[in-house]
Amino acid sequence: MKKLLFVGVLMAVSVLTLAQPSPGPGPLDYIASGKTSYTTGDYEGAILNCTMALKAQPDIPEAYALMAMAKFDMKDFKGAIADFDKSLELKPDNADAWFHRGLAKKKLEDFSGGIKDLNKANSLNPRLAESYVIRGTEKSKSGDYNAALVEYNKALELKPNLGNAFLSRGRCKHQLEDYQGALDDYASALKLKASNKEVLYHRSLTRIKMRDAKGGMEDLNSAIELDAKYADAYLTRGLLKRDLGDQRGSADDCKKAVDANPKLAEAWHFLAVAKLNLNEKDGACSDWSKAGELGYSEAYNYINLYCK
Secondary structure (H helix, E strand, O other): OOOHHHHHHHHHHHHHHHOOOOOOOOHHHHHHHHHHHOOOOHHHHHHHHHHHHHHHHOOOOOHHHHHHHHHHOOHHHHHHHHHHHHHHHOOOHHHHHHHEEEEEEEEOOOOHHHHHHHHHHHOOOOOOOHHHHHHHHHHHHHHHHHHHHHHHHHHHHHHHOHHHHHHHHHHHHHHOOOOOHHHHHHHHHHHHHHOOOHHHHHHHHHHHHHHHHHHHHHHHHHHHHOOOHHHHHHHHHHHHHHHHOHHHHHHHHHHHHHHOOOOOHHHHHHHHHHHHHHHOOOHHHHHHHHHHHHOOOOHHHHHHHHHO
């Protein structure tokens, strides 16, 4: 009788146990789900999971940082900065958060604030190779190519497979007229990612500078195959065709450039030049007028010379 009673109690306890609701996911579960969403490109899902984690526990720096990264990739740079701010209040030694907040500030043209954040990231993690690339780019923009080269070298010393460092260093070497060195860096970048339109485009500029018109044309064709709306590549190919005596081909490519980017004033100017060479004066004058409206002041000299 006691044995039957024990079994009955055990069964009742089991039923009660099954009837109890299982505990829901905790903050760490939401963050894990958020990371999965982020890596698969579901940025809204990542933000939702991080929001749920912070509702359960409002002081998790990783949740703010992940939410900031999702907003950054959605080009919500103001939102990203706000979340990076909160993450860094809770965990001020997070070099990655400083680094990406710096990038977000640069996207919003807060260049001084961006550089400060990047320098802070570098001080916290001197092996953060990407920060050297950014600093090198800033030095290149100011025309200090030798100093930029030092930064790119450091980045590649730390991370030898950093493709954008090879691209940036190649562009820097081009400016320093080390054309073979630039080609070597572009080749290294293409080994890491063969379908890189930016590398192909910049290698074309170096090849053209080295009087390798055939190689330059091949790279421009490949870049355009990868991006049919690559305005700069169309313009450069149009100029190369002009130099090779193909005025119609030059006009066609310059027209494709302005179709891809109607605000590219330089393309309107060279489209006008090509049309003039084809004896299409009225069209040329109209295109120079458009170039002038967009800020290409030299176009007005051509209007005064050919359109009066």
